[in-house]
Structure formats: structure tokens, C-alpha cells
Amino acid sequence: MVSVIADLEPARVVREVRALLNEVRDPEIPxxxxxxxxxxxxxxxxxxxxxxxxxxxxxxxxxxxxxxxxIAQALKAAGIEDFSIREQLSPAWTTxxxxxxxxxxxxxxxxAPPSGPRDRRSLRGTVxxxxxxxxxxxxxxxxGSTACKALYRCRNCLEPFDYFKCH
Amino acid sequence: MNDxxxxxxxxxxxxxxxxxxxxxxxCGHSPFxxxxxxxxxxxxxxxxxxxxxxxxxxELEGVGRDEDALAYFRDERDYTxxxxxxxxxxxxxxxxxxxFLCDVFHHELYGALMRSTDEQLAGIAQKSVxxxxxxxxxxxxxxxxxxxxxxxxxxRAQDALEExxxxxxxxxxxxxxxADAIEIGVAADLAPIEARWQERVGETLRTATLATPEQAWPxxxxxxxxxxxxxxxxxxxxxxxxxxxxxxQW
Numbered sequence: 001m002v003s004v005i006a007d008l009e010p011a012r013v014v015r016e017v018r019a020l021l022n023e024v025r026d027p028e029i030p031x032x033x034x035x036x037x038x039x040x041x042x043x044x045x046x047x048x049x050x051x052x053x054x055x056x057x058x059x060x061x062x063x064x065x066x067x068x069x070x071i072a073q074a075l076k077a078a079g080i081e082d083f084s085i086r087e088q089l090s091p092a093w094t095t096x097x098x099x100x101x102x103x104x105x106x107x108x109x110x111x112a113p114p115s116g117p118r119d120r121r122s123l124r125g126t127v128x129x130x131x132x133x134x135x136x137x138x139x140x141x142x143x144g145s146t147a148c149k150a151l152y153r154c155r156n157c158l159e160p161f162d163y164f165k166c167h
Numbered sequence: 168m169n170d171x172x173x174x175x176x177x178x179x180x181x182x183x184x185x186x187x188x189x190x191x192x193x194c195g196h197s198p199f200x201x202x203x204x205x206x207x208x209x210x211x212x213x214x215x216x217x218x219x220x221x222x223x224x225x226e227l228e229g230v231g232r233d234e235d236a237l238a239y240f241r242d243e244r245d246y247t248x249x250x251x252x253x254x255x256x257x258x259x260x261x262x263x264x265x266x267f268l269c270d271v272f273h274h275e276l277y278g279a280l281m282r283s284t285d286e287q288l289a290g291i292a293q294k295s296v297x298x299x300x301x302x303x304x305x306x307x308x309x310x311x312x313x314x315x316x317x318x319x320x321x322x323r324a325q326d327a328l329e330e331x332x333x334x335x336x337x338x339x340x341x342x343x344x345x346a347d348a349i350e351i352g353v354a355a356d357l358a359p360i361e362a363r364w365q366e367r368v369g370e371t372l373r374t375a376t377l378a379t380p381e382q383a384w385p386x387x388x389x390x391x392x393x394x395x396x397x398x399x400x401x402x403x404x405x406x407x408x409x410x411x412x413x414x415x416q417w
Binding site: 061165 | 201202205208209211212213214215216218219286287289290291293294295297298301304305354
């Protein structure tokens with residue numbers, strides 16, 4: 001099999017692959033790319049093969065299979081056949097890896113981004129309403145529409161909203 | 168291959184799988200919608216953990232069994248989960264009290280396993296400890312609300328505690344497999360974990376106005392494959408599709 005990228009220098013390959021993967025989105029929160037979310041850990045060229053390293057947000061996250069197949073599809077669509085996708089658990093994913101752009105995108109979708117760096121009392125901390133920016137909010141349920149979110153309600157504008165949990 | 172290493176990781180996988188399967192029974196039956204979602208998500212965390220642990224166990228065994236082979240094609244006597252995981256869901260109080268006791272144990276256990284000499288196990292522990300911290304937060308809040316709630320909820324929580332207490336002991340049992348696994352640095356020493364567990368559980372029970380039961384006749388056997396009468400039915404349900412259509416995928 002002849003790889004279209006075989007002759008390029010590794011640094012350039014990595015750049016191009018990263019650009020391609022920038023189009024791959026999280027299947028459950030499609031406003032975020034996998035890079036925004038911090039689950040795309042690394043792209044490298046090892047012995048002429050492209051290695052994409054991803055990490056799950058939560059161990060039971062059902063979106064991981066879809067993420068893998070979306071990455072494979074994006075690379076194949078660009079004519080790249082020589083690649084492997086590896087899952088890496090350590091260091092464990094944390095919401096600290098969520099990019100600033102990602103946080104802004106979440107807010108614009110009505111999802112409150114995780115408040116501040118990870119701390120164990122995140123659910124007792126202040127969560128700001130993504131609609132009216134009030135901090136007078138209350139926890140409705142520790143789990144929302146996906147494993148990575150909790151359900152909150154704003155006491156000011158009365159809107160319920162998803163909160164991307166600190167993890 | 169060190170046999171104790173394989174068997175220790177298999178036990179962890181079995182604990183996670185069976186507790187996850189039990190919790191998933193609430194899906195569509197919980198008291199209200201948010202709780203339904205929460206219990207299903209917690210079940211998913213346990214099943215996700217089980218997938219990784221059973222995959223690792225299969226690698227260690229080295230005879231080609233993957234996570235599915237281990238989950239779907241072993242019989243009751245080959246399962247080595249502790250008995251507390253397989254007990255029926257009971258009422259909501261029983262589910263939450265059992266969950267709370269297991270969550271605190273898992274939080275302490277996986278915290279210690281982050282230092283396992285098995286790097287893959289340490290990686291799984293790093294992920295699991297964060298999820299268990301969240302599980303404890305949730306189940307301890309429920310135990311407090313149920314215990315310090317109405318007369319009815321208090322009674323149900325106390326009854327649940329009395330029923331499940333005799334099964335907690337097994338979590339801390341050390342047999343040859345665990346002793347070997349501790350010796351090679353794969354497993355965590357259970358004595359300090361038990362001390363922390365007693366302390367944390369006791370504190371929450373006091374806040375919940377629940378009485379810590381007297382030590383009942385300790386129930387044991389799961390690690391040797393000797394299960395309660397509930398285990399066969401659980402496996403029959405969980406394995407039925409793969410037993411009827413082996414290797415079937417969708």
C-alpha cells in the first residue's frame with residue numbers, strides 16, 4: 001500500500017493530520033471538536049505510521065467508539081490509510097484540558113462550562129447560568145444528558161441548563 | 168504469567184461488571200426521571216470499568232479471551248465477584264445503601280491502586296478513582312436524606328443496612344490470591360483501606376441518624392465462585408443473547 005504522506009517530513013504530516021482532525025467533533029456535544037474537548041491527546045509519526053492517541057472522558061463513555069470511527073473516516077477521506085488509533089488512560093482526562101475556545105463554545109450553546117480548575121467540591125462551588133449569568137443556581141441532578149454533565153436550574157431566570165462537570 | 172495477577176484483575180472486573188449489571192436494572196424503573204438517568208450513568212461507569220479490567224485480565228491470562236468472552240461465556244462458578252455486588256436491587260433504600268458501602272470501598276481501593284506496579288491497572292485506577300469520588304458524593308447524600316428523612320425512609324434505610332452489613336466483610340478478605348498480588352505490588356493492602364472505610368462509612372451513618380449494625384455472621388464465598396441464589400438469574404439475563412447467538416454483533 002502506498003501512503004500519500006510517505007514522502008513528507010514527519011512534522012508536516014503531524015500538522016496536516018491535526019488540521020484534518022480539527023474537523024472531527026464530539027458526537028454528543030457536536031459544537032466541540034475532539035481537540036477542544038481535550039480527548040485528542042497526540043498525533044505522532046512512528047516508523048512511517050501515523051499514530052493518533054485519544055483518551056476517554058469517562059470509562060463508560062459510549063461516544064468513544066464513534067470518535068474512533070470518525071477519526072478513521074476523516075483520515076481515509078483524505079487518502080490516508082497507514083494509521084492507528086490508540087486509547088491512552090494515563091494521565092486521566094480532566095476538564096482542565098478543555099480549551100478556552102471550547103469553554104466559550106459551550107457557553108454559547110447554553111451549557112455552563114466547568115467552573116475553575118478541578119477541585120473535589122466542584123458541585124458545591126458556584127455555577128453560573130449560561131443564559132442570564134446569575135450565580136443563583138441550584139443542582140437538580142448530578143447526572144444530565146451525558147455522563148460528563150449535571151443538571152442545574154437558575155433561580156433568577158428559572159431556566160434549567162446543563163453544567164459540564166468539573167472532573 | 169503470574170496466576171494471582173490475572174485472578175486479582177479478574178475479580179476487580181467481575182465486581183464492576185456485576186454491580187453495573189445490577190444498577191442497570193433500574194433503567195426505566197427509577198423513582199423519577201433524574202434519578203433514572205443518574206443510576207443508568209452510574210451503571211455505565213461500572214460497566215466501562217469492567218470492560219477495561221476484563222480486557223486487561225484477558226491479556227494477562229494469555230489464552231485469547233477478550234472482555235466479551237470473559238463476560239458472556241463464563242458460568243456462575245467461574246465468576247469471582249464479591250457477593251454484595253450480586254444481591255438483588257431490593258427497594259431504592261437497599262440499592263442506595265449497598266451502593267454507598269461499595270462506592271466508599273471503590274474510592275479508597277482505586278486511590279491505592281493508582282500506585283499498582285501493573286501500569287495498565289494503575290491507569291484504569293486513575294480514571295476510576297475520579298468517578299468513584301463522584302459516586303460517593305451522590306450515594307452518601309442519598310443515605311443521609313433517606314436516613315434522616317421520614318419515618319418510613321429511615322426504617323427502610325436501617326433495614327437495608329442490617330441486611331447488607333454481613334456482606335461488607337468480604338470486601339476486605341485477604342486470601343492467597345490477594346496476598347500474592349499484594350506481594351508483587353499489583354494489589355493494594357486492604358487493612359488501611361478497611362480502616363478508612365469504617366471511618367468514612369461511620370461518619371455518614373451518624374449524620375444519617377442510622378445505627379451501625381452489630382457485626383453479623385460474615386457472608387463469604389464469591390471469590391471462590393460460591394454465589395448466592397441470585398447470581399444464576401443475573402447471569403442468565405445478562406448472557407442470554409450471546410448464549411443464544413454466540414459471537415453475534417450489532
